[in-house]
Amino acid sequence: MKKINKTKYVILGMLSAQEMCGYDISKAIQNSIANFWSESNGQLYPTLSKLVREDLILCVSENATNSTSKTPKIYRITKKGLHELKKWLESSIEGVPTFRNELLLKLFFGNQISKKACLQHIVQRKQWATEQYQKYEAKIKNLKISNKNNPSLPYWLLTLEYGLNARKAEINWCIKSIELLEQAN
Amino acid sequence: MKKINKTKYVILGMLSAQEMCGYDISKAIQNSIANFWSESNGQLYPTLSKLVREDLILCVSENATNSTSKTPKIYRITKKGLHELKKWLESSIEGVPTFRNELLLKLFFGNQISKKACLQHIVQRKQWATEQYQKYEAKIKNLKISNKNNPSLPYWLLTLEYGLNARKAEINWCIKSIELLEQAN
DNA sequence: GGAATCATGTAAGTAGTTACATGATTGA
DNA sequence: TCAATCATGTAACTACTTACATGATTCC
Numbered sequence: 001m002k003k004i005n006k007t008k009y010v011i012l013g014m015l016s017a018q019e020m021c022g023y024d025i026s027k028a029i030q031n032s033i034a035n036f037w038s039e040s041n042g043q044l045y046p047t048l049s050k051l052v053r054e055d056l057i058l059c060v061s062e063n064a065t066n067s068t069s070k071t072p073k074i075y076r077i078t079k080k081g082l083h084e085l086k087k088w089l090e091s092s093i094e095g096v097p098t099f100r101n102e103l104l105l106k107l108f109f110g111n112q113i114s115k116k117a118c119l120q121h122i123v124q125r126k127q128w129a130t131e132q133y134q135k136y137e138a139k140i141k142n143l144k145i146s147n148k149n150n151p152s153l154p155y156w157l158l159t160l161e162y163g164l165n166a167r168k169a170e171i172n173w174c175i176k177s178i179e180l181l182e183q184a185n
Numbered sequence: 186m187k188k189i190n191k192t193k194y195v196i197l198g199m200l201s202a203q204e205m206c207g208y209d210i211s212k213a214i215q216n217s218i219a220n221f222w223s224e225s226n227g228q229l230y231p232t233l234s235k236l237v238r239e240d241l242i243l244c245v246s247e248n249a250t251n252s253t254s255k256t257p258k259i260y261r262i263t264k265k266g267l268h269e270l271k272k273w274l275e276s277s278i279e280g281v282p283t284f285r286n287e288l289l290l291k292l293f294f295g296n297q298i299s300k301k302a303c304l305q306h307i308v309q310r311k312q313w314a315t316e317q318y319q320k321y322e323a324k325i326k327n328l329k330i331s332n333k334n335n336p337s338l339p340y341w342l343l344t345l346e347y348g349l350n351a352r353k354a355e356i357n358w359c360i361k362s363i364e365l366l367e368q369a370n
Numbered sequence: 371g372g373a374a375t376c377a378t379g380t381a382a383g384t385a386g387t388t389a390c391a392t393g394a395t396t397g398a
Numbered sequence: 399t400c401a402a403t404c405a406t407g408t409a410a411c412t413a414c415t416t417a418c419a420t421g422a423t424t425c426c
Contacts, residue, residue, distance in 0.1 A: 003386085005412080022378065023376060034206070036290070038285070043415085048378095070378060086297055092309060093288055101222070106219070106278070108218055111340055112274055125281075128281060155292050165358045169351055169354035170350075179341065187416075188415075192386095209405095215372095227387060228387085256405080
């Protein structure tokens with residue numbers, strides 16, 4: 001289950017929808033997949049250059065004339081790139097990585113500190129999960145309106161509902177855990 | 186929300202229960218927190234040395250006489266180490282990192298491939314989540330018996346129930362998503 | 371004029387894994 | 399005797415983030 005760089009596929013995926021510059025891709029990530037994926041500039045820009053070298057994308061705005069250097073570079077996905085993207089999208093997922101969970105780590109050693117301190121961590125998480133839950137609800141509502149006829153809508157909703165469900169489960173776990181700890185000897 | 190190295194606290198936490206060598210710690214991680222935490226040898230051993238230098242743990246088996254080099258080095262947590270551990274356990278959790286989710290990334294771009302291929306990913310995940318769910322159930326059952334009077338039991342159960350809940354939520358999301366996609370246009 | 375935003379990129383560093391090297395001990 | 403497990407550690411590498419540098423454009 002070794003980690004491989006997927007920045008490549010994020011870029012290809014984003015460019016499969018429309019031509020964009022690096023900055024646009026960065027914004028698009030923020031506005032769509034940020035709940036389960038992030039990319040820093042330090043990964044994004046070098047990968048863009050790499051994908052051009054590999055012929056998976058190309059730059060369609062090399063206005064060689066007025067090259068004032070800080071003009072946006074608009075990228076377009078190539079046929080080869082689209083093929084590579086689809087191949088990856090279809091390929092099955094090899095194992096699910098274990099996510100490190102600081103809350104659970106602290107609770108696992110919970111007997112070393114006061115019950116009250118442990119409860120505080122859980123209450124804090126419950127608060128967070130509740131806020132997140134509401135954000136997901138709002139996003140789902142908005143997306144259904146703003147992208148009514150977008151063929152990608154069902155897929156985008158799937159990802160939001162995953163988050164909604166996960167937060168809901170977390171809230172329930174918090175409630176149950178608070179009760180359980182308060183009762184415990 | 187910058188990433189900081191928590192290997193330190195895993196080691197301190199494990200040693201707060203009993204004296205152990207590096208290998209034992211590695212095994213203990215496998216048998217207890219592997220569901221939400223992992224450490225590789227490449228992190229573990231250098232960190233052990235570092236913690237000794239920082240006086241947070243000490244090596245209690247420097248049998249300087251018969252040093253055949255591959256004899257286990259038994260470590261014990263110091264007062265300073267225990268204090269540092271407790272301080273961390275009580276400190277509040279700064280932000281929850283976004284976990285990268287390959288399944289959601291593939292589904293987000295799902296419109297680029299066939300509905301069937303997307304469904305396959307979800308079915309596969311459902312299978313995995315179901316297996317995991319059963320493992321959690323078994324672990325919880327066993328732990329309740331094997332650690333009946335252990336004061337840490339409620340905390341350990343909390344972490345297992347988190348996993349159980351999370352997998353259950355995932356299974357439900359899979360079922361719902363499969364239905365939703367099959368109906369879609 | 372100046373702040374915010376648009377836009378690209380790099381350098382330095384951290385965290386982390388993998389793969390290897392080494393050798394002792396246990397038990398079938 | 400040979401495989402498995404116990405046991406420690408390092409070197410090389412990858413992924414990734416942060417912080418910085420730079421400058422254009424927009425719009426109040």
